[in-house]
Amino acid sequence: MDYHQINTIFEKIPRPFAALYLPALQKNIHDIAKRAKNIPIRIASKSVRCQWVLDYTLKQNAQYQGLMTYHLEETLWLSEKGFDNLLLGYPYTFKNSFLPLIEYIKNGKNITFMADLPIHLEILNELGKKLNVKVPICLDLDMSTDFGFVWFGVKRSSIRTLEDLKLRIKHIQNLKNIDLKGIMGYEAQIAGLGEKQSDWIKKLAIPFLKSLSIKKLAERRKKMFDFIQNEGFQLTIVNGGGTGSIEKTIEETYINEVTVGSGLYSSGLFDMYKDFCHQPALFFGIEITRNPEPNIFTCSGGGYIASGSIGIEKQPKVFLPKDLKFLKDEGFGEVQTPFYSKIPLNIGDCVFLRHAKAGELCERFNFVYVFDDEKIIEQVPTYRGEGKCFV
Numbered sequence: 001m002d003y004h005q006i007n008t009i010f011e012k013i014p015r016p017f018a019a020l021y022l023p024a025l026q027k028n029i030h031d032i033a034k035r036a037k038n039i040p041i042r043i044a045s046k047s048v049r050c051q052w053v054l055d056y057t058l059k060q061n062a063q064y065q066g067l068m069t070y071h072l073e074e075t076l077w078l079s080e081k082g083f084d085n086l087l088l089g090y091p092y093t094f095k096n097s098f099l100p101l102i103e104y105i106k107n108g109k110n111i112t113f114m115a116d117l118p119i120h121l122e123i124l125n126e127l128g129k130k131l132n133v134k135v136p137i138c139l140d141l142d143m144s145t146d147f148g149f150v151w152f153g154v155k156r157s158s159i160r161t162l163e164d165l166k167l168r169i170k171h172i173q174n175l176k177n178i179d180l181k182g183i184m185g186y187e188a189q190i191a192g193l194g195e196k197q198s199d200w201i202k203k204l205a206i207p208f209l210k211s212l213s214i215k216k217l218a219e220r221r222k223k224m225f226d227f228i229q230n231e232g233f234q235l236t237i238v239n240g241g242g243t244g245s246i247e248k249t250i251e252e253t254y255i256n257e258v259t260v261g262s263g264l265y266s267s268g269l270f271d272m273y274k275d276f277c278h279q280p281a282l283f284f285g286i287e288i289t290r291n292p293e294p295n296i297f298t299c300s301g302g303g304y305i306a307s308g309s310i311g312i313e314k315q316p317k318v319f320l321p322k323d324l325k326f327l328k329d330e331g332f333g334e335v336q337t338p339f340y341s342k343i344p345l346n347i348g349d350c351v352f353l354r355h356a357k358a359g360e361l362c363e364r365f366n367f368v369y370v371f372d373d374e375k376i377i378e379q380v381p382t383y384r385g386e387g388k389c390f391v
């Protein structure tokens with residue numbers, strides 16, 4: 001996409017604005033499905049946060065089946081909107097919010113809740129008993145690797161070893177109102193950590209640790225899967241992965257679905273992987289309002305920093321114009337962001353940026369303008385634009 005072309009398309013749109021380049025989304029939907037071979041893909045809704053995009057992706061390619069949601073209220077809202085096959089990816093404990101969802105399950109909706117601690121199991125069992133339902137659950141299995149000198153992974157699930165799993169399965173076998181339907185292992189250190197690091201130590205260490213960790217976690221996951229099968233559970237969900245690990249995750253042949261979200265927009269952090277490259281699809285445009293010295297162009301807004309550990313990679317990335325550089329001392333500001341450009345730019349034109357993380361940009365805007373090479377096709381609401389803010 002050429003800078004002049006994109007500026008012309010958005011010349012009459014109030015700034016700042018979010019914009020989705022539809023040809024890139026279409027290509028990403030197709031390329032991600034190809035990477036997953038014929039394995040079904042569950043969309044991580046947290047990395048999308050726009051109903052239109054969720055719906056579009058599910059309709060565009062039949063390999064996309066169902067959603068991994070991120071909040072109880074969100075899951076309820078999406079159920080009411082007609083979405084089905086929902087796996088709530090994270091455990092919750094607030095009983096009242098489960099009740100309407102369990103009613104939906106009673107009426108035939110396919111909704112599964114995540115659990116790992118005994119208390120999660122107890123709460124779901126108690127609610128199932130109250131409403132006379134067997135509540136479908138999925139166990140979150142920890143996929144981190146403890147290298148001793150470094151914990152390679154995330155700290156989420158309490159089910160780390162086969163022994164932990166055995167205890168949890170025993171517990172489940174004693175609870176009559178839950179139904180173990182799935183297991184999920186999110187290998188964050190593979191899926192969410194790119195190799196192209198700016199720090200040279202990380203650049204060397206990460207690919208090496210990743211290759212060791214993949215082997216270890218695959219062995220552990222296989223043992224856990226076999227144990228559950230041998231105990232007589234029929235698992236319909238064996239979920240793993242994320243955008244950054246599709247190829248590796250599906251090498252484990254018993255995995256029957258992968259979760260993908262961020263690759264659809266291909267946000268800034270997803271430029272850091274060596275084995276795939278998706279198309280930047282979601283941008284935000286901010287206006288050049290000032291020109292304090294010859295090569296400095298200052299825009300209004302811009303400071304949308306991504307969550308997680310603090311680092312320069314959490315800042316937005318310049319998409320267009322190409323050679324524009326942000327100023328390290330000021331960074332991306334709350335209401336003003338200066339850039340350096342060798343080429344003169346026009347006051348009133350826009351600078352196009354990408355958020356480091358995919359779904360978070362949608363928390364900043366009520367609408368996304370869907371556009372192609374010539375024009376704006378449609379204006380669609382984000383979750384926020386529909387009055388929804390879940391986390």
Ligand SMILES: Cc1ncc(COP(=O)(O)O)c(C=O)c1O
Pocket residue numbers: 044047068089186191192241242243244259260261262263358
């Ligand atoms: C449980 C779980 N599965 C999968 C993913 C992968 O999502 P994405 O493709 O957006 O990286 C995530 C992301 O954090 C996650 O938390």
